[in-house]
Amino acid sequence: MTTRAPRRDAVENRAGILDAARTALASDPHASVDAIARSAGLSRRTLYGHFDDRDALIRELIANGAQRFNAIAESVTDADARLALARLTALLWQEAAHVQVAAALALDEAHVEHTAEALAPLRRTVANLARRGQDDGSFRTDLAAPTLARLIEEMARTVVARTDADSPGAANVAVRTVLSIAGLSWRETDALLAAHPEFVAAETGA
Structure with a gap:
């Protein structure tokens, strides 16, 4: 049996709902289904034709953000675990700044279980980096x-929850904090960032 592709207007409506949800939730994290539907220029009934409830809509927002985060994790291929962790942190921070709503929703305790599942590839990357860094003596x-x-x-x-992504030096703080937890001293981190300024260059316009 051949599965019929979704109609173009249905696909556009779904994308519009997701965009509207990001906008509405950015202004009000507790925005209702009615508010999101109005923002999308659609009826509540139409929205429910695409999503069973508000939680289903939020889960899809998280899943979309997770796909982007997982793709970043896959793109980091540095052999040096310190460089890989610094690069991963910087890239994830930059992405989180662009999808702040999805990032904030993902950090909400109500969605932790779903987020953990959606971010499984990223979490595996972090686990592998921790093991590699310990094996080569660069991590605690x-x-x-x-x-x-x-x-x-x-x-x-x-860091994501408590730091304003638009504040000067935010990416620098994120990278330094993660490397500190991994076991690098501030002097080691200084040397690493001096040799690889691209990790935090985006926020300074360099």
């Missing part, structure tokens, strides 16, 4: 690799 070894990876994740969540 007083903690088991899975514990270190979890600490890195939690610190990254805290």
